[in-house]
Amino acid sequence: MDHGIQANSSESNPSQGHVSHLALDIGGSLIKLVYFSRKNDVSVDNKEEKSSKETVLVSNGDGKCPVLHGRLHFAKFETSKINDCLEFIQRNQLHLGGFQHHGVPGSEKSIIKATGGGAYKYTDLFKEKFGIFLDKEDEMDCLVAGANFLLKTVNEEAFTYTNGHKDFVQIDHDDLYPYLLVNIGSGVSMIKVDGDGKFERVSGTNVGGGTFWGLGRLLTKCKSFDELLELSHRGNNRVIDMLVGDIYGGMDYTKIGLSSTTIASSFGKAISDNKEIEDYNPEDIARSLLRMISNNIGQISYLNALRFGLKRIFFGGFFMRGHAYTMDTISVAVNFWSKGEAKALFLRHEGFLGALGAFTSYEKHGFDDSIVRQLVQKSPVSASHAGYKIHGPLNGERNENESIECSVYVN
Ligand SMILES: Nc1ncnc2c1ncn2[C@@H]1O[C@H](COP(=O)(O)OP(=O)(O)OP(=O)(O)O)[C@@H](O)[C@H]1O
Numbered sequence: 001m002d003h004g005i006q007a008n009s010s011e012s013n014p015s016q017g018h019v020s021h022l023a024l025d026i027g028g029s030l031i032k033l034v035y036f037s038r039k040n041d042v043s044v045d046n047k048e049e050k051s052s053k054e055t056v057l058v059s060n061g062d063g064k065c066p067v068l069h070g071r072l073h074f075a076k077f078e079t080s081k082i083n084d085c086l087e088f089i090q091r092n093q094l095h096l097g098g099f100q101h102h103g104v105p106g107s108e109k110s111i112i113k114a115t116g117g118g119a120y121k122y123t124d125l126f127k128e129k130f131g132i133f134l135d136k137e138d139e140m141d142c143l144v145a146g147a148n149f150l151l152k153t154v155n156e157e158a159f160t161y162t163n164g165h166k167d168f169v170q171i172d173h174d175d176l177y178p179y180l181l182v183n184i185g186s187g188v189s190m191i192k193v194d195g196d197g198k199f200e201r202v203s204g205t206n207v208g209g210g211t212f213w214g215l216g217r218l219l220t221k222c223k224s225f226d227e228l229l230e231l232s233h234r235g236n237n238r239v240i241d242m243l244v245g246d247i248y249g250g251m252d253y254t255k256i257g258l259s260s261t262t263i264a265s266s267f268g269k270a271i272s273d274n275k276e277i278e279d280y281n282p283e284d285i286a287r288s289l290l291r292m293i294s295n296n297i298g299q300i301s302y303l304n305a306l307r308f309g310l311k312r313i314f315f316g317g318f319f320m321r322g323h324a325y326t327m328d329t330i331s332v333a334v335n336f337w338s339k340g341e342a343k344a345l346f347l348r349h350e351g352f353l354g355a356l357g358a359f360t361s362y363e364k365h366g367f368d369d370s371i372v373r374q375l376v377q378k379s380p381v382s383a384s385h386a387g388y389k390i391h392g393p394l395n396g397e398r399n400e401n402e403s404i405e406c407s408v409y410v411n
């Protein structure tokens with residue numbers, strides 16, 4: 001099951017370095033963790049002056065500023081298996097990676113930044129288990145902060161996906177806003193982003209990732225989300241979906257721009273097939289379901305982009321899961337409805353926006369002396385994955401728990 005950091009990467013083992021700034025996003029389906037681990041052996045380039053084993057000073061224009069080199073780690077767990085997450089935190093001592101709040105002398109509280117509904121729901125659990133206090137950050141604030149952070153900081157974060165082809169998009173920082181952020185988690189939030197901390201949640205839909213996984217599980221009896229995606233990969237939606245051609249005797253409906261292969265009605269063939277659910281292949285059911293939900297989200301997203309004249313729609317959330325068919329369907333829907341005017345863009349760290357936003361909020365509050373000033377990528381640029389080192393298997397596909405080598409500028 002996909003939880004925890006990848007086992008085959010010794011460098012990403014947080015216990016090798018000092019862990020700080022743990023942040024959590026506890027959603028309806030998944031818990032996401034982001035934390036920074038300081039490297040013990042810091043390599044120092046010529047411009048840098050070593051000040052301690054773990055901290056180096058770099059010139060910051062107006063003087064020297066200490067920098068911690070290390071890695072940003074990502075991990076996720078199913079919310080229904082929160083005990084696995086607690087065990088992971090305990091095993092890696094991540095709960096010590098918050099900050100101390102010095103209020104009344106002798107009443108120091110250990111605080112961890114957290115967002116998502118579970119930050120409210122599980123406050124007591126974290127208090128009882130670790131004696132830590134979850135400092136709640138608003139979920140929408142965090143999604144936007146996480147998206148802006150990734151788009152401004154990480155090279156090759158955003159990409160388009162068309163006909164099975166991934167194209168990374170260079171983000172011009174001066175021309176980033178406005179954009180529509182569509183976060184597809186259990187449910188879907190659509191947020192118009194106008195700047196850092198400047199946004200409005202303009203829409204949402206309850207037909208989201210939880211719907212795909214919940215309905216898919218009931219209809220196919222599959223045991224995991226990965227299995228459902230795998231089924232959809234092998235399926236053929238035309239077996240169940242009613243196409244325009246099915247209605248029009250194999251012809252296009254050219255007058256209104258519908259080809260014979262366009263889906264006229266998702267699951268529509270099941271009306272007349274006189275079959276029971278057992279008579280359909282789970283693969284075909286999974287495929288139709290994925291197509292139906294991705295299409296619907298793509299269409300609602302486009303309509304909201306149209307409402308506000310937005311040309312770029314960034315899609316985040318773990319529903320995507322870097323899955324080719326999902327991204328392709330969403331891209332086609334946005335392209336189809338906007339007649340090529342709007343573009344669907346995807347994010348490599350799709351499901352970690354909220355957790356990253358909570359992570360960067362340590363800075364906002366100026367807690368303790370290790371304030372995150374800036375995260376910069378440290379790794380040499382490689383041809384395939386410019387800007388950051390990737391650990392674990394590289395099959396040309398994103399490794400969702402990859403860590404990013406980076407530096408934290410501190411006060
Ligand atoms: N291993 C997995 N287990 C369960 N769902 C998964 C898994 N991987 C991807 N998903 C999909 O991702 C969705 C959850 O995405 P995400 O973590 O972004 O949202 P969330 O924070 O849990 O939800 P919300 O924000 O609505 O509370 C699930 O509903 C499912 O569609």
Ligand SMILES: CC(C)(CO)[C@@H](O)C(=O)NCCC(=O)O
Binds near residue numbers: 028185186187204206
């Ligand atoms: C309720 C949240 C914000 C929780 O993350 C999310 O699941 C969501 O945006 N759901 C869609 C709710 C709606 O706007 O219909």
